[in-house]
Amino acid sequence: xxxxxxxxxxxxxxxxxxxxxxxxxxxxxxxxxxxxxxxxxxxxxxxxxxxxxxxxxxxxxxxxxxxxxxxxxxxxxxxxxxxxxxxxxxxxxxxxxxxxxxxxxxxxxxxxxxxxxxxx
Numbered sequence: 493x494x495x496x497x498x499x500x501x502x503x504x505x506x507x508x509x510x511x512x513x514x515x516x517x518x519x520x521x522x523x524x525x526x527x528x529x530x531x532x533x534x535x536x537x538x539x540x541x542x543x544x545x546x547x548x549x550x551x552x553x554x555x556x557x558x559x560x561x562x563x564x565x566x567x568x569x570x571x572x573x574x575x576x577x578x579x580x581x582x583x584x585x586x587x588x589x590x591x592x593x594x595x596x597x598x599x600x601x602x603x604x605x606x607x608x609x610x611x612x
Contacts, residue, residue: 500610504599506592515557521588523547524554524562524581531574533563558584 507517514520519540526536527547537547555562562581567573577585604611 499612500607502600502603502611504596506595510557513553513557515554516584516588518588518592520550520554521585523550524577524585527551527563527575528577528582528585531576533575 505518508515523536523540523542526539527533528536530536530539533547533551534544537544540547551562560580561578562584564576564578565573566575
């Protein structure tokens, strides 16, 4: 008799698209949060382990898809420049978290009820 295989794990992701282009995703929200936490797009990109150019491009895509500005940049000054999220961007981050909260649990529960022989 062969040993019983390990159960499968259920994973899911949610993102928003407009005209076939990603507008928001968990990764893009993480990028916004990293910029917010570090005060810099370059530091936020480094925090996520992506090139600055990739982060810049993704932020421009979000702005284009949603039709709003996400970053306020302030250059120079005695303390150097910094970047903050616009109030609209902060609101989007909060609403994305609220809307997606519990989503993965719901999907996992559904698959566990439909495929108990695989998931337990």
